[in-house]
Amino acid sequence: xxxxxxxxxxxxxxxxTTRGVVQxxxxxxxxxxxxxxxxxxxxxxxxxSVTAKTLMNLLPRSAExxxxxxxxxxxxxxxxxxxxxxxxxxxxxxxxxxxxxxLNPVKKCGEQIAETLRYHLGRSKxxxxxxxxxxxxxxxxxxxxxxxxxxxxxxxxxxxxxxxIAMALxxxxxxxxxxxxxxxxxxxxxxxxxxxxxxxREERGMSMILITHDLGVARGRCDDVAVMYAGxxxxxxxxxxxxxxxRHPYTDAxxxxxxxxxxPSHTRLEPIPGRPPELINPPExxxxxxxxxxxxxxxxxxxxxxxxxxxxxxxxxxxxxxTDRGREALAANVAAGETAAGLPITGYAxxxx
Amino acid sequence: xxxxxRAPLRDDPNVLVTVTDLEVEFPVGKGAVVHAVSxxxxxxxxxxxxxxxxxxxxxxSTVxxxxxxxxxxxxxSVDYQGHDLAQLEGEALRKIRPDLQxxxxxxxxxxxxxxxxRDVISEGLAVWGDEQGSWSQDRIxxxxxxxxxxxxxxxxxxxxxxxxxxxxxxxARALALDPKVMICDEPVSALDVSVQAQVLNLLEDxxxxxxxxxxxxxxxxxxxxxxxxxxxxxYLGKACEIGNxxxxxxxxxxxxxxxxxxxxxxxxxxxxxxxxxxxxxxxSPINPPAGCRFNTRCRHATDICYREEPVMQQVGDQxxxxxxxxxxxxxVGL
Ligand SMILES: Nc1ncnc2c1ncn2[C@@H]1O[C@H](COP(=O)(O)OP(=O)(O)OP(=O)(O)O)[C@@H](O)[C@H]1O
Ligand code: SF4
Ligand SMILES: [Mg+2]
Numbered sequence: 127x128x129x130x131x132x133x134x135x136x137x138x139x140x141x142x143t144t145r146g147v148v149q150x151x152x153x154x155x156x157x158x159x160x161x162x163x164x165x166x167x168x169x170x171x172x173x174x175s176v177t178a179k180t181l182m183n184l185l186p187r188s189a190e191x192x193x194x195x196x197x198x199x200x201x202x203x204x205x206x207x208x209x210x211x212x213x214x215x216x217x218x219x220x221x222x223x224x225x226x227x228x229l230n231p232v233k234k235c236g237e238q239i240a241e242t243l244r245y246h247l248g249r250s251k252x253x254x255x256x257x258x259x260x261x262x263x264x265x266x267x268x269x270x271x272x273x274x275x276x277x278x279x280x281x282x283x284x285x286x287x288x289x290x291i292a293m294a295l296x297x298x299x300x301x302x303x304x305x306x307x308x309x310x311x312x313x314x315x316x317x318x319x320x321x322x323x324x325x326x327r328e329e330r331g332m333s334m335i336l337i338t339h340d341l342g343v344a345r346g347r348c349d350d351v352a353v354m355y356a357g358x359x360x361x362x363x364x365x366x367x368x369x370x371x372x373r374h375p376y377t378d379a380x381x382x383x384x385x386x387x388x389x390p391s392h393t394r395l396e397p398i399p400g401r402p403p404e405l406i407n408p409p410e411x412x413x414x415x416x417x418x419x420x421x422x423x424x425x426x427x428x429x430x431x432x433x434x435x436x437x438x439x440x441x442x443x444x445x446x447x448x449t450d451r452g453r454e455a456l457a458a459n460v461a462a463g464e465t466a467a468g469l470p471i472t473g474y475a476x477x478x479x
Numbered sequence: 480x481x482x483x484x485r486a487p488l489r490d491d492p493n494v495l496v497t498v499t500d501l502e503v504e505f506p507v508g509k510g511a512v513v514h515a516v517s518x519x520x521x522x523x524x525x526x527x528x529x530x531x532x533x534x535x536x537x538x539x540s541t542v543x544x545x546x547x548x549x550x551x552x553x554x555x556s557v558d559y560q561g562h563d564l565a566q567l568e569g570e571a572l573r574k575i576r577p578d579l580q581x582x583x584x585x586x587x588x589x590x591x592x593x594x595x596x597r598d599v600i601s602e603g604l605a606v607w608g609d610e611q612g613s614w615s616q617d618r619i620x621x622x623x624x625x626x627x628x629x630x631x632x633x634x635x636x637x638x639x640x641x642x643x644x645x646x647x648x649x650x651a652r653a654l655a656l657d658p659k660v661m662i663c664d665e666p667v668s669a670l671d672v673s674v675q676a677q678v679l680n681l682l683e684d685x686x687x688x689x690x691x692x693x694x695x696x697x698x699x700x701x702x703x704x705x706x707x708x709x710x711x712x713x714y715l716g717k718a719c720e721i722g723n724x725x726x727x728x729x730x731x732x733x734x735x736x737x738x739x740x741x742x743x744x745x746x747x748x749x750x751x752x753x754x755x756x757x758x759x760x761x762x763s764p765i766n767p768p769a770g771c772r773f774n775t776r777c778r779h780a781t782d783i784c785y786r787e788e789p790v791m792q793q794v795g796d797q798x799x800x801x802x803x804x805x806x807x808x809x810x811v812g813l
Contacts, residue, residue, distance in 0.1 A: 313698070313700075313744075314742045384701070385704070391708065395676035397677040
């Protein structure tokens with residue numbers, strides 16, 4: 127098999143802070159084939175954005191990074207050390223949740239795109255502006271010839287995000303990383319933006335990493351989905367399998383906790399108890415153990431390694447959901463009334479509490 | 480008056496709050512006004528949860544705030560147990576205010592950061608007096624337990640709690656005044672998915688335990704359906720559709736309701752994906768379209784939609800009303 131376009135191996139990121147060292151990423155592994163759309167889902171603080179920023183070389187200097195990031199044969203961290211500024215923004219680009227992260231409020235939209243083209247690709251001023259109009263048209267901005275002369279504040283949030291997408295695509299990247307690109311917009315706008323990204327990705331054969339906390343977005347749009355928890359990818363597989371036959375108890379619990387449109391009103395939800403762990407001095411145990419309904423004694427003694435079929439369906443858990451081992455663990459906990467971590471589970475596992 | 484009609488108002492002795500022809504405008508300088516809410520009528524029965532759903536800027540929060548007089552009302556009435564809240568002033572308003580409490584989207588910043596949470600929870604009692612006679616440390620502890628915060632943390636300050644815990648504290652603070660009606664404005668939108676369900680279940684439990692009537696505002700269609708008995712769908716200051724939660728999602732009649740249900744990442748099975756193909760941008764509420772406000776984006780719009788504002792009409796004899804000249808026909812159920 128050909129090398130994947132992107133390989134992330136054992137990525138670890140630590141932030142020294144006054145309260146202690148934050149272990150933001152603890153051995154993240156990612157493989158991405160060319161043209162693929164990978165979704166990364168997880169709660170606030172799980173490490174989605176740190177992963178993206180590491181790829182984009184946007185971490186603060188204080189960050190301590192270990193591990194490998196290989197993109198189309200290049201060691202990305204070496205490129206960073208060599209100061210290769212025409213890699214980011216050209217080969218690999220990023221779209222953020224807030225379009226104003228990328229836009230300059232006092233510059234016309236067209237100029238900003240043109241600047242990208244001039245800086246990275248050495249286009250003349252005139253060429254660059256013409257291309258900008260063309261790009262704005264490609265991202266579905268109505269009346270692009272007029273929009274190039276508008277300032278960001280003259281546009282709605284959805285249109286601004288389109289300008290940012292145009293800018294990210296200007297230099298024909300082969301990987302686009304989008305970090306919660308539609309979290310701040312309404313559902314009708316979200317649908318249009320995601321449709322646009324789908325179309326552009328197909329037309330250009332571009333790969334994409336879509337970071338989202340919205341499981342529905344990942345399910346609807348991605349080929350593969352990785353679930354992050356406490357700085358690790360705890361489960362990854364093709365989208366269909368992840369949502370229909372999940373293995374990690376966290377994935378399983380997340381899917382049960384969200385209200386679904388087809389359920390009748392007042393369906394009792396099954397929340398995940400507790401909250402995500404501190405990332406300072408985490409204990410040597412499964413990070414999900416304190417909240418996990420499956421947890422057994424072994425979960426408190428070691429960090430589970432990734433298992434399953436590499437590149438197909440991988441998960442890091444000693445007692446995976448939807449397996450005999452998982453069912454046994456759950457039955458034992460229900461019988462005991464609590465998990466090995468002391469989480470009461472009577473009346474919880476059955477649903478209606 | 481440019482109302483979308485009073486058809487959804489029920490003649491039912493259990494109705495606790497009735498909002499009639501509510502209009503709210505905000506001046507934005509140079510003589511311009513934002514038409515935030517332009518003639519909405521609805522009611523809420525005791526013990527019911529009414530959901531209000533719609534996209535940003537449609538007027539959801541303005542409706543909620545108008546009820547408790549957090550913004551001024553241009554016209555219309557808000558009847559609560561025989562009082563028109565829109566007209567009440569001074570002592571009369573002060574007496575009733577504790578009955579209607581509100582919790583907000585941003586749990587952390589809605590709590591005073593300098594106070595101990597024990598004092599945060601009792602702060603409404605200090606403001607609104609202790610007429611319920613419920614002010615005591617026991618009561619505060621009971622509320623903390625009820626919302627799942629260990630009373631031994633009563634001396635901590637809000638920043639020492641997570642977002643989900645702060646929302647619980649906000650709920651306890653609202654409950655301290657023994658309210659009849661609780662208005663929840665996007666109470667779970669800022670929370671992680673795993674914590675959202677905890678807070679939604681808590682609200683449901685508190686509703687049962689304290690006999691509350693809820694107004695629940697959210698942009699999330701699945702969340703709104705889960706908590707509500709009835710739902711109002713709003714667009715640009717108007718109500719498009721009102722009805723029983725299950726019925727409304729099962730047989731959505733208004734093109735905008737259908738657009739919403741088709742636009743969510745996992746579209747509702749009751750609509751066609753093409754229902755989500757709505758064109759263009761949200762018009763400015765400073766200069767909303769004449770006729771039906773959805774006409775600039777609606778696939779079904781014809782001349783009449785640009786001329787005449789549609790009025791709320793009932794679907795058969797169901798608890799289901801819509802305001803549209805060309806409602807989408809749905810196979811009549813079962
Ligand atoms: N510059 C920094 N200094 C210290 N800690 C940081 C820094 N950047 C991120 N972190 C920490 O790293 C962890 C992972 O953060 P990250 O932003 O990747 O989460 P996320 O999954 O993107 O969350 P969200 O859904 O809220 O965007 C968090 O604990 C965060 O506080
Ligand atoms: S079963 Fe054990 S290893 Fe698996 S998620 Fe639960 S606590 Fe972690
Ligand atoms: Mg993030």
